[in-house]
Amino acid sequence: xxxxxxxxxxxxxxxxxxxxxxxxxxxxxxxxxxxxxxxxxxxxxxxxxxxxxxxxxxxxxxxxxxxxxxxxxxxxxxxxxxxxxxxxxxxxxxxxxxxxxxxxxxxxxxxxxxxxxxxxxxxxxxxxxxxxxxxxxxxxxxxxxxxxxxxxxxxxxxxxxxxxxxxxxxxxxxxxxxxxxxxxxxxxxxxxxxxxxxxxxxxxxxxxxxxxxxxxxxxxxxx
Numbered sequence: 001x002x003x004x005x006x007x008x009x010x011x012x013x014x015x016x017x018x019x020x021x022x023x024x025x026x027x028x029x030x031x032x033x034x035x036x037x038x039x040x041x042x043x044x045x046x047x048x049x050x051x052x053x054x055x056x057x058x059x060x061x062x063x064x065x066x067x068x069x070x071x072x073x074x075x076x077x078x079x080x081x082x083x084x085x086x087x088x089x090x091x092x093x094x095x096x097x098x099x100x101x102x103x104x105x106x107x108x109x110x111x112x113x114x115x116x117x118x119x120x121x122x123x124x125x126x127x128x129x130x131x132x133x134x135x136x137x138x139x140x141x142x143x144x145x146x147x148x149x150x151x152x153x154x155x156x157x158x159x160x161x162x163x164x165x166x167x168x169x170x171x172x173x174x175x176x177x178x179x180x181x182x183x184x185x186x187x188x189x190x191x192x193x194x195x196x197x198x199x200x201x202x203x204x205x206x207x208x209x210x211x212x213x214x215x216x217x218x219x220x221x222x223x
Contacts, residue, residue: 003047003050005054005055007047008047008048008050008055009051010047011043011046011047011051012044012047012052014041014044015041015044015047015048015065016048018038018040018041018066019038019069021037022034022041022066022069029156029158030186030215031076031077031153031157032077032079032215033186033215035069035070035073035074035077035082036213038066038067038070038082039066042066042067042085042086042089045064046093046095046096049064049096053099063100063101063102064100067086067089067100067104067107068107070082070083070085070086070111071083071107071108071110072111073153074111075112075114075115075117076114076118076150076153076154076157078115078118078119078122080115083112083115086104086108087108090104114146117142117146117150118150121136121140121150121151122173124140125160125171125172126173129172130171131170132168132170133147133162133169133170133171134167134168134169136148151171158174159174160172160173160174161173161174180194180195181195181199183214183215184214185207185212185214185215186212186215187205187208187210188205188210190206190207190208192206194214
């Protein structure tokens with residue numbers, strides 16, 4: 001049954017409101033929370049796109065902000081579940097890909113390549129105590145600007161330390177995958193400690209009992 005205008009308008013506003021929360025979380029350095037919120041917004045995409053085409057610009061083809069955000073940042077968190085959510089969405093609602101400006105299926109493939117690049121850089125940092133940012137291309141190949149962007153994003157997330165050195169930066173991991181680090185439940189605010197790799201997975205919060213992924217806290221965060 002076709003949705004009424006009020007329903008489509010509601011879903012449009014819900015998507016836009018959720019994306020405002022996404023950007024707020026991003027600005028606070030809570031990238032995993034931002035990605036999870038963007039995935040939550042997927043349920044409103046079809047209604048939003050229908051509303052925009054019927055009542056705003058019937059010839060318009062738009063990028064989908066929530067999908068773009070997930071494809072950009074989920075690979076840096078090694079978050080395959082969110083990438084799988086995009087694939088599932090596009091298969092179940094083909095109209096989304098048909099009405100988007102980009103070939104979203106191709107963009108998903110690019111995101112999975114980015115995921116592999118992120119793994120390569122992380123492994124390189126784990127195997128070397130310190131690495132110069134301007135030497136990443138010579139060590140790993142590929143695009144130097146991509147390596148710089150990944151390093152800067154991880155720095156903003158508190159995962160990598162970038163220390164200025166001779167017109168570049170020296171990179172080191174703030175914490176390694178198997179090291180114990182602090183995390184915070186985004187639902188109830190309780191904090192706890194676990195291996196970093198564990199906190200990047202969905203776990204059941206011991207306080208509120210809900211499944212979520214803890215937000216990684218900087219090493220210097222208070223107890």
